[in-house]
Amino acid sequence: MNNGMVLEFATAIFAAGWITLLVAASSLVLATILGLAAAFAKLSDSRALRILAGLYTFIVRGIPDLVMMLLVFYSLPAFLNQIMETMGWDMHVAFSPIGAGIATLGLIFGAYMTETFRTALQNIPKGQIEAAIAYGLTRRRLFFRIMLPQMFRLALPGFTNNWLVLAKATALVSLIGLQDVMFRAKGAAEATGKPFTFYLIAAGFYLMITLLSLAALSFAGRRSTAGDRKLSP
Structure with missing residues (x-):
């Protein structure tokens, strides 16, 4: 399996990301x-x-x-x-x-x-x-x-x-x-016999969602408490 084929399947996996995000949202x-x-x-x-x-x-x-x-x-x-x-x-x-x-x-x-x-x-x-x-x-x-x-x-x-x-x-x-990210990753793994590569790509996609979500929600949390005042004992 050459690098071009890996890139092609990886692109197809990430292209299905909008379906995963649509379902999640x-x-x-x-x-x-x-x-x-x-x-x-x-x-x-x-x-x-x-x-x-x-x-x-x-x-x-x-x-x-x-x-x-x-x-x-x-x-x-x-x-x-x-x-x-x-x-x-x-x-x-x-x-x-x-x-x-x-x-x-x-x-x-x-x-x-x-x-x-x-x-x-x-x-x-x-x-x-x-x-x-x-x-x-x-x-x-x-x-x-x-x-x-x-x-x-x-x-x-x-x-x-x-x-x-x-x-x-x-x-x-x-x-x-x-046909979300996992569906495409499973198809790529079966077609190439390289499950580790493509399931790792799918894992990276979900990890990216987690990191971006934590950053956004942490920011929202800081904004929601920006007006709080700590009372001195």
Whole structure:
């Protein structure tokens, strides 16, 4: 195998990086939305909402990520098709690999984000919320002016960890046929018989995401605490 072939396969692997980043970013958005909704549900006065949110986090965190991915991509469409066939409907359900990958990762990491956001919300001083209500702030202004900025700062370490794990977990989508970085690396390894070379290239891609993410989120963390003042003892 000459250097030109290695370069060609390496280029193909990195070219698939945008798919990996698209899946990761889209899954993060979905996970954040689900996490916020479930966190507020767990802290709500509604017993039904607390039970539903608790079941969501318990079930999702108790099933391996790979099993969840296969359930969503293969088993769920088959189950839905069986139901429609029983009911006599002439329809067929099939999920695209990218859609199934984003939905599954968003669902999985939404459960982890739930605990991150719930803990952050619980650590916001209640006195500040009570004072804001006493001043007549609406729920919307209370959330965006008081709760959201503090929740962001308190949740950032856990959010960072969840994002880093999510970014690496995108490698699972290669197993359902999406041509991401890992799919291309596997194809190159099989075509050339040089798995170490191309899996090392894929590892370098994920390591690059980790380093850039840590730098960006560390900067965000410093900016979020820039206004803090240390009280002298």
